[in-house]
Amino acid sequence: MWLRRVGAMALTLLVTSFLVFSSLYLAPGDPVAFLVKGRSPSPDQLAAIRHEYGFDKPFPVRYWDWLTGMLHGDFGQSYQLHASVASVIGSRLPSTLLLVGLSTVLIVVFGVGLGIFGALRKGKGVVVLVTVGAAVPSFTAAIVLRSVFGVRLGWFPTVGTGSGFGDELHHMVLPAVALTITFMALVTRVTRASMLEELGREHVEVVTSRGLSRSTVIRRHVLRNALGPVVTVSGLLISGLLVSTAIVESAFGMNGVGSLLVTSVDHMDFPVVQAIVLLVVATFVVVNTVVDLVYPLIDPRVRAA
Amino acid sequence: MSTATVSHPRLQSRLGGWAARLGRLTWPVRICAVLLVLVGLGAVFAPWLEPYDPTDGDLSNTLVAMSGAHWLGTDAGGHDTFSQLLAGGRTSLLGPLGVVLFSTVFGALVGLFSAWRGGWVDALIGRVLDVMFAFPSLLLAILAVALFGKGLGAPVVAMAIAYMPYTARLVRSLTAQEKTRPYIAAYRVQGHSPAFIALRRLLPAVGPTILAQSTVNFGYALLDLAALSFLGLGVQPPTPDWGAMINQSQAAVLEGQPLSAVLPAVLVVVVVVAVTVIGEHFGDRLAGREAKA
Numbered sequence: 099m100w101l102r103r104v105g106a107m108a109l110t111l112l113v114t115s116f117l118v119f120s121s122l123y124l125a126p127g128d129p130v131a132f133l134v135k136g137r138s139p140s141p142d143q144l145a146a147i148r149h150e151y152g153f154d155k156p157f158p159v160r161y162w163d164w165l166t167g168m169l170h171g172d173f174g175q176s177y178q179l180h181a182s183v184a185s186v187i188g189s190r191l192p193s194t195l196l197l198v199g200l201s202t203v204l205i206v207v208f209g210v211g212l213g214i215f216g217a218l219r220k221g222k223g224v225v226v227l228v229t230v231g232a233a234v235p236s237f238t239a240a241i242v243l244r245s246v247f248g249v250r251l252g253w254f255p256t257v258g259t260g261s262g263f264g265d266e267l268h269h270m271v272l273p274a275v276a277l278t279i280t281f282m283a284l285v286t287r288v289t290r291a292s293m294l295e296e297l298g299r300e301h302v303e304v305v306t307s308r309g310l311s312r313s314t315v316i317r318r319h320v321l322r323n324a325l326g327p328v329v330t331v332s333g334l335l336i337s338g339l340l341v342s343t344a345i346v347e348s349a350f351g352m353n354g355v356g357s358l359l360v361t362s363v364d365h366m367d368f369p370v371v372q373a374i375v376l377l378v379v380a381t382f383v384v385v386n387t388v389v390d391l392v393y394p395l396i397d398p399r400v401r402a403a
Numbered sequence: 404m405s406t407a408t409v410s411h412p413r414l415q416s417r418l419g420g421w422a423a424r425l426g427r428l429t430w431p432v433r434i435c436a437v438l439l440v441l442v443g444l445g446a447v448f449a450p451w452l453e454p455y456d457p458t459d460g461d462l463s464n465t466l467v468a469m470s471g472a473h474w475l476g477t478d479a480g481g482h483d484t485f486s487q488l489l490a491g492g493r494t495s496l497l498g499p500l501g502v503v504l505f506s507t508v509f510g511a512l513v514g515l516f517s518a519w520r521g522g523w524v525d526a527l528i529g530r531v532l533d534v535m536f537a538f539p540s541l542l543l544a545i546l547a548v549a550l551f552g553k554g555l556g557a558p559v560v561a562m563a564i565a566y567m568p569y570t571a572r573l574v575r576s577l578t579a580q581e582k583t584r585p586y587i588a589a590y591r592v593q594g595h596s597p598a599f600i601a602l603r604r605l606l607p608a609v610g611p612t613i614l615a616q617s618t619v620n621f622g623y624a625l626l627d628l629a630a631l632s633f634l635g636l637g638v639q640p641p642t643p644d645w646g647a648m649i650n651q652s653q654a655a656v657l658e659g660q661p662l663s664a665v666l667p668a669v670l671v672v673v674v675v676v677a678v679t680v681i682g683e684h685f686g687d688r689l690a691g692r693e694a695k696a
Binding site (some may be wrong): 110113114117118121122124125126132202227229230232233234235236237238241242244245248249250256257337338340341342344345348349358359362363364366368372375381383 | 552665668671676679
């Protein structure tokens with residue numbers, strides 16, 4: 099089971115890396131011309147690009163060189179920033195990881211919390227909140243949060259990343275909230291639905307009739323069973339969360355990997371775009387394989403099946 | 404032709420059926436439907452409704468508040484916000500419509516084919532869809548912009564590809580269930596061709612559920628495309644677009660004049676909520692009908 103899943107993951111990663119690599123050849127015209135579009139390289143630079151991408155070699159060899167280079171941490175050179183792609187991404191990664199981490203905590207805590215609340219209370223409030231919340235894109239949230247809490251009330255800075263951990267965290271609050279809303283709504287929806295399904299089961303009736311307290315029943319016999327789908331959906335949401343950092347970081351003028359993706363597209367810095375796309379997709383594939391492998395620990399029934 | 408005479412009473416009973424269905428709608432669904440119709444009409448008739456040319460910036464009238472002359476004010480470039488919202492509806496709604504049309508048609512065909520053939524074909528298509536799921540729609544759209552340039556065309560095609568697996572997977576599971584029902588076997592025994600049974604008999608049976616899913620997908624596609632324009636990678640100014648409007652008005656937000664950014668941002672949310680409510684209403688109702696059957 100483990101070996102099969104990891105094998106499937108490796109295969110998926112290989113296929114996606116091939117797709118991302120060969121996407122360059124989908125662009126109209128000569129790939130080299132495309133890579134240097136918008137710049138006027140000297141013949142030396144042109145030769146360097148030809149050599150770096152190995153356009154003198156056959157296609158499978160080029161792909162193999164690119165792939166093995168990446169496995170060694172060599173993602174090529176950025177055109178716009180005159181540095182290696184790995185160092186450019188590396189210098190921006192901590193800020194993005196902090197943003198994603200903070201947002202993940204908010205999503206899990208408030209998403210699951212609201213979902214439980216919505217399942218135990220009969221009212222429609224949480225349903226309305228979820229429907230609207232899932233439709234609030236991060237750029238709308240960013241505009242409203244900046245306008246209200248940044249400009250009107252002046253509680254939080256509206257732009258930049260900040261320096262020092264405390265200041266950085268202070269700068270991170272509004273972006274993290276903006277990033278959280280949509281995904282929190284989706285997690286709430288799944289938690290609520292999953293809780294409601296478990297609450298209607300016979301074993302819950304049995305333990306309740308045996309006189310266990312409501313909170314014990316909820317904690318031990320409902321919530322635990324209900325968490326499976328929540329974990330699965332959370333894993334599927336990770337790629338959307340990573341891509342949304344592009345929106346939030348651009349909106350708040352932060353120097354992260356997401357905003358780097360946008361400026362790189364703007365400046366036609368294709369090696370950087372390629373590397374970030376591959377990182378996001380690879381993260382998605384790895385996280386979901388881990389979720390699949392961990393799932394039997396949460397819900398042992400799956401292993402039996 | 405004889406069909407002409409037959410179609411008349413059939414049409415009448417159909418209209419009667421629709422009227423009865425409208426009567427059964429809940430109030431939230433009715434309100435959402437009215438909102439969508441209004442926004443849709445506004446977009447379609449924008450050239451006749453807009454009080455000003457949405458691309459024409461009047462620099463002596465920038466960031467005007469709501470007034471008789473400018474109902475919803477103007478942005479930092481002096482564009483009339485109401486006119487821009489109307490005209491922006493065209494690109495903002497047409498884009499997702501294209502995504503949903505492409506992804507629904509191709510997804511339905513792929514799903515139908517996969518479930519109908521079964522065996523290794525089904526398994527192979529399943530693996531391919533798995534790989535496609537790893538590419539989030541917005542990321543694929545951004546990659547398409549990097550390759551083919553800014554605008555609406557390349558992102559719409561890229562997102563149609565990204566949404567296709569969702570429809571395909573749904574259609575596949577629906578078809579796999581429906582395939583085992585006796586009426587399909589009956590058509591087979593009668594000697595109808597597989598293509599006829601699949602496209603003319605099976606597809607209409609699962610069609611409404613696909614449509615409900617596609618309606619919800621329309622909302623997500625609208626969010627993605629608006630995000631792309633917000634990033635400055637989608638529809639380019641001066642072409643009006645809701646996402647681009649928000650992007651253009653970001654500086655004004657920091658100056659304490661958020662109106663021209665907040666209005667398109669709220670409109671996006673309203674349209675997506677309306678679409679989702681309607682899509683889920685019909686989806687739930689179809690699921691309920693299925694459970695009863």
